[in-house]
Amino acid sequence: MVFLGFLLVAAALAVGAGVVLDNTDPANLVVFGQAVPVLENEWQVFLAGAGVAIVLVSGMMLIYSGAARRIRTRRDLRDLREEREESLTTLEMEKRRLQRELAHARQSSRRQGGRPQAAPREPAAQGVPAAGPAPAGNRSQVAATSPFFDRAE
Structure with missing residues (x-):
């Protein structure tokens, strides 16, 4: 978008420079050595200049909108x-x-002299395998430390 804007601005400036430099007669328009019949x-020359100005302004608008989009x-x-x-820090x-609560x-x-509570198995984090095998038997018989883990699966 910005490139297209620069291209339109360059074209408008080139056409405008051609008109200004090659026009010696008040009503004869010459662009790059060629008379425009x-x-x-x-x-008519004024309207041609207005058209060139419109192309110039359109190119500048494209440059501005493209740059604004890139910034956004x-x-x-x-x-x-x-x-x-921030989310990763919060999760960590x-x-x-x-982990502190579990420990x-x-x-x-x-x-308390009771049997240690089995912790639910968590997936291996960052390539470190979970410690120990999974508890054998029915999961509903294993005491859990939170209501989330009290579910019978």
Whole structure:
């Protein structure tokens, strides 16, 4: 979009420069050494100049809109990256908190002399395998530390 705008601006400037530099007669329009037969009156030359100005303004608008779109896209991508990083940080903090709670629950059950509670198996995180085999038997008989894990599957 920006390239097309630059192309239109360059074309308008080239045509305008050609008209200004090659026009010596008041009503004879010469563009790049060639006489334009349709434009013989002053008002026709004026309308041709207005047409060149419209092309120039259109090109400038395309440049502006393309640059504005690029800026918006970059800003949106930056915001999404920041949001993703914030989400990852929040998830990591939540994971650490849950690991601490699980460790605390295991320690408190060991202190009470009871059988340690089995933790639900989590998928291996970042290539580190989960510790120990899965508990054998019916899952509903295994004590859980939260209502989420009390479900019988």
